[in-house]
Amino acid sequence: MDKEKQTYILQVAGVAVFALLLLVPVMWYAKKAQSPEDAITQEQLKSFESDDLEFVERDEISYQELAQGAQTGEGMRGKFSNIGTAIVSVNINNIVMMTPQDLENVGATPFSLSNTVMTNLNTPQVIEVVFDNEDVLRGFASRKDVHEMTSNYLKLYDIISSQSFDIDKFVNGPAVQGVLRNEMLLRSLLKSKLMTYIFNSPAGKYYLGNPARTKQLLASNTTLAPYLKNQTLKQILSEIPATQAAAAQIFD
Numbered sequence: 001m002d003k004e005k006q007t008y009i010l011q012v013a014g015v016a017v018f019a020l021l022l023l024v025p026v027m028w029y030a031k032k033a034q035s036p037e038d039a040i041t042q043e044q045l046k047s048f049e050s051d052d053l054e055f056v057e058r059d060e061i062s063y064q065e066l067a068q069g070a071q072t073g074e075g076m077r078g079k080f081s082n083i084g085t086a087i088v089s090v091n092i093n094n095i096v097m098m099t100p101q102d103l104e105n106v107g108a109t110p111f112s113l114s115n116t117v118m119t120n121l122n123t124p125q126v127i128e129v130v131f132d133n134e135d136v137l138r139g140f141a142s143r144k145d146v147h148e149m150t151s152n153y154l155k156l157y158d159i160i161s162s163q164s165f166d167i168d169k170f171v172n173g174p175a176v177q178g179v180l181r182n183e184m185l186l187r188s189l190l191k192s193k194l195m196t197y198i199f200n201s202p203a204g205k206y207y208l209g210n211p212a213r214t215k216q217l218l219a220s221n222t223t224l225a226p227y228l229k230n231q232t233l234k235q236i237l238s239e240i241p242a243t244q245a246a247a248a249q250i251f252d
């Protein structure tokens with residue numbers, strides 16, 4: 001992996017510690033996550049059908065099946081021109097075909113989560129399921145770059161303080177901006193299992209436990225500083241026990 005791609009991956013994991021990875025990370029049809037009667041019907045799925053993928057013929061697909069990853073066949077792969085290489089991706093058509101191993105690969109494969117977010121902004125239920133899936137989380141936590149970023153707070157400090165252009169490119173990219181424009185999706189991702197893992201990591205705990213230093217660091221970065229005035233972010237993070245105290249001091 002070349003240095004530019006490796007640096008970009010570090011930005012993805014790092015920005016997430018401050019909840020600005022709104023990785024990249026709301027259900028329109030299933031508002032009660034554990035209720036089997038909240039089902040996505042075949043007709044609803046067809047409304048999101050992609051021309052590039054075969055529709056999975058099922059009478060109905062419940063939210064619980066989506067969350068667990070129904071084992072109905074081999075997972076599909078997508079190829080994205082902006083990356084130029086085949087990566088694991090999830091969409092409304094193939095999610096029910098993905099095995100636990102497929103979903104773990106989603107978390108373990110660089111760029112997969114951010115591309116899943118970017119390509120599913122019109123089907124946010126897919127994003128919510130992915131960021132709340134245990135297999136995806138297992139794969140994400142197994143990545144070397146994620147381990148380095150979440151275990152050592154100095155890694156993130158160096159990236160932010162250096163005014164890296166990669167942060168600007170990522171935060172102002174379609175995935176993050178798309179999530180920021182959708183308050184329901186933003187709230188869902190910030191409360192997801194993947195974000196909870198980041199908040200509870202050694203680096204996450206350091207920055208949340210030192211809000212004055214965190215605010216000073218964010219304020220020093222021209223891309224991240226404006227988000228200190230984002231009242232929607234402040235409100236949502238104030239609703240989460242792990243981030244509640246820090247949010248009151250970090251945001252203006």
